[in-house]
Amino acid sequence: MHSSGFFLKDVAGFLGGYYAFMAIMNGVAALLLWRKKGQIGWTLVWTVFAGFLLVLASLALSGASDLVPALPTSVRSLVNRFSGPVLYTLGTFVLLTVLFIFRRFFVQPMVAWSILNAMLLLMGLSMADENFASIVMKPDNVPIVGLVFLLAFFTWLATSQAVVNDDRIARGLPTVEKENDEKVLVWPDLVYTELICMVAVSAFLLLWAICLPAPLEEPASSVKTPNPSKAPWYFLGLQEMLVYFDPWYAGVVLPSLVIFGLMAMPYLDFNKKGNGYYSIEERKFSYLTYQFGFFLLWITLIILGTFLRGPNWNFFGPFEFWTPYKVEVLNNVDLPQMFWVNLLDQPLPKAPSGASGLVQAGYILLREAPGLLVMGAYLVLLPPLLAVTVFRGFYAKMGFIRYMIMANLMLLMLTLPLKMALRWTLNLKYIVSIPEISLNF
């Protein structure tokens, strides 16, 4: 579905203001750089870019809907064609990995500023697409857009300080935080900062409340099920996990484990370094584990669940119309089926009719033996195996109980990406499937 004239007329005013705001932002940046001297090159770049943004703003405000700057239709359909859960997840993983490895390059202010501009520009151009805008501008989805930009900003802020500290530590110097340990009085230094923050947050909240009405849909009706039905946005990562796991695991056990794991963290992290200052080098393992869980298994799944999952929880590209008639092939197979039927060419083991409960249970165990063995090996054999290989140092320092808790939490966290990979490659539905007691994994 392409963008209609009516829609573009509605969104043009917003986009005009948006580009004008970006132009002012870059104008101010150019001015600051010019006053700093010695930055003539970058001053010119951002001045020219601000001029370009003003052109975009005037095009958007021109009143002619075909002049509103937008991504070409061909680009949009290309993005739609190639986007899918696999590319999305792997793409985010690769992107975050590249950002991490080359963090020294990306934290440079001019590089970060360029990335911010690119993100904002891409956002603006995408907003001229009706399908994209209708999802992103849903009032309850706006906070997620804010979250993405805030996370990008604060990750940059933290990483740039960590990079400086890591360099200083490598050269045997104290961290920036350590240098800054002169004491000041809380009144006025902290109290006034707090007051200014309160005023700023109040102003921001008021502006938000005035500009964006809170959503109110039709009155509740228990017979009219919306398609898709979605939980509140902060739980959409969990709802997305339902694609790969049954509700007992994705909706009950995994969230409980997340809470438990977070609480256990300070007792598992035996590394005494990196307490009270930004650092990455000194605590790479805990840093990467947290970032993996937070960004890949929480934030990107929320974004996927909110922006890219449409009717029937099907995947839709960012510029795709959410049609309820999209059909996706469901040809997922359980592991017992794969093992007994596909591999051994036998029927699934089944208790003879009239067999006692114990015999039936035995047959169920036989049927599920491949899956149970895999799970047993994963959760029972792997922790000790890791303790004598990869995690040998950890095991020595942590002791048995702490190590076992850490290893099991780690392995349980990894069940999600592993199940994703198995689904994408082998169409695996369940590893263990015992419908007799509603236990599917």
Added chain:
Amino acid sequence: MAIGETIRSSQIWKSIFRHPMPLDRRNRIVVMLTNFFLHLHPVSIKKQGIALSFTWCMGGVTFFLFLVETVTGVLLMFYYRPTLEWAYNDILALRDVTSLGILRELHRWGAHAMVITTWLHMYRVFLTGSYKPPREFNWVVGVILLLLTLLLSFTGYLLPWDQLAIWAITVGSNMARATPFLGYEGPGQQLLTIGGIDMITDASDARFGLLGARFVGEETLNRFYVLHCIAIPLATALLLAIHFWRVRKDGGISGPL
């Protein structure tokens, strides 16, 4: 100037503020010790502990948003009635006819913002390693507060009683019926039988306990209203007090040793 001097030397003023204006070093210390609202703070603090680039001010902003939610929430409670007959209509009226209906916007966007600032606060505390000894337990309290923040937001989501509300809560609470052993569709519940009678049914399982009914209905609205306005805020306030107290007792805001 003269009026200001008169007020400050009056008996009333002096009974409230038992010290001169905090203009010199001595009185700037005294004000922190004698003012109820300021006594949460230490008297002096390391410079890096108040650098915005270090703290992001996210804990403070989260607490401020909690206060905003409390004030706007109380005002909204004067207006909103949690019954099937009135819930939706009251919200509709807040949108269309009531003066200061913007309170609802402030409350809703404040709630979303609070979820985000809680995550960011936690992110900052992680990145600076501030959960490490001696602050382990305060991190645990923080995780419970994170959970309570999400529950506050989730229970509040139902109250407008529109399609968005009941279906979001339906989807969310459907998870509870899959609770192992305690949900009637959960693994292992078939094993909990006494004399052939199922113990766990759709009228006795975890989801029923959450909703007060087999589906999201009037009982749920009442239950979530009470949780949202009384039970969870009280628990949150208590844990916030502990959280702040522990910040001080564990040696103030974290910094390099």
